[in-house]
Amino acid sequence: MSEQARSGDMASGNPQMPIARTLGFHFTRRGGGMSELVQPVTEAITFDGVAVQAGAVATIADFAGGAAVASLLPPDWRVTTADMTVKLLAPAVGERLIARGQALQTGKTISVARSDVFAVADGVETLCATALVTLRNSAPPAARAA
Numbered sequence: 001m002s003e004q005a006r007s008g009d010m011a012s013g014n015p016q017m018p019i020a021r022t023l024g025f026h027f028t029r030r031g032g033g034m035s036e037l038v039q040p041v042t043e044a045i046t047f048d049g050v051a052v053q054a055g056a057v058a059t060i061a062d063f064a065g066g067a068a069v070a071s072l073l074p075p076d077w078r079v080t081t082a083d084m085t086v087k088l089l090a091p092a093v094g095e096r097l098i099a100r101g102q103a104l105q106t107g108k109t110i111s112v113a114r115s116d117v118f119a120v121a122d123g124v125e126t127l128c129a130t131a132l133v134t135l136r137n138s139a140p141p142a143a144r145a146a
Helices: 003-007 018-023 054-070 141-145
Strands: 026-031 034-040 078-088 096-106 110-121 124-138
Touching: 018 054, 026 054, 034 054, 054 078, 054 096, 054 110, 054 124, 096 124
Parallel strands: none
Antiparallel strands: 026 034, 034 096, 078 124, 096 110, 110 124
């Protein structure tokens, strides 16, 4: 599978990376250094049938931060996570999670984003995690060879 195919058609809201398909989230916003994705809560991503496991929470925080930065880069560029710090603030319990990413600084090779993850239960959002994501920006192979 090509890197572009793995990155997915972000404009459609449906990322194509295998982990994204497995989790089942979709983007509801991506552009201008901002992103938002929605993750349905299913038993498969919980550790007790109710609360979402920390790894799934961190994964959507990572995707939200990466998408926010990627929205500011040239179209064929990609980002890969270089470092991430996640703080879990409350149990991720609800019908769905919403992750909102914001690009804080976009450089030539390194960018930084923040992400907040909210659990939504009965229409009420509860901040359950916040993350700081450092990303490496990569030009497409043809641009790197030039």
